[in-house]
Amino acid sequence: MSILLCPCDSGENLKACCGLYLSGKAYPSTATSLLRSRYSAYATGNLTYLHKTWHPDTRPNLRAQDLVTQWTHLQIIRVKPGLKHSVAEFKALYRDGDQKCEVREISLFKLYRKRWVYLQTCADWP
Numbered sequence: 001m002s003i004l005l006c007p008c009d010s011g012e013n014l015k016a017c018c019g020l021y022l023s024g025k026a027y028p029s030t031a032t033s034l035l036r037s038r039y040s041a042y043a044t045g046n047l048t049y050l051h052k053t054w055h056p057d058t059r060p061n062l063r064a065q066d067l068v069t070q071w072t073h074l075q076i077i078r079v080k081p082g083l084k085h086s087v088a089e090f091k092a093l094y095r096d097g098d099q100k101c102e103v104r105e106i107s108l109f110k111l112y113r114k115r116w117v118y119l120q121t122c123a124d125w126p
Ligand SMILES: [Zn+2]
Pocket: 006, 007, 008, 009, 010, 017, 018, 019, 036, 037, 040
């Protein structure tokens, strides 16, 4: 059996990290683990998981062709945890041909039916 490192850059085995969430065996208990697992879902093209972890009010109709980006690294910059809302700023790196690119984003997560879901991007740190 081969050990596959988790795409979220935790240094853990995928099965013991985001794999637990991506397979539906567990649900992330914090906004940070939700962010990590959603990044892993983007990296592995897991549409079902992205759909499930997106707030229904803001959830787009994602298709497989929306997930072609080759994500290479995730770096969480800061997190502001809350009881009902949490905010996280992160940098995600990807490859575009020979070029290394990055996106930096502030994400807002909301507790919805007792589970953390992604709500939207924020323009500024709160
Ligand atoms: Zn992970």
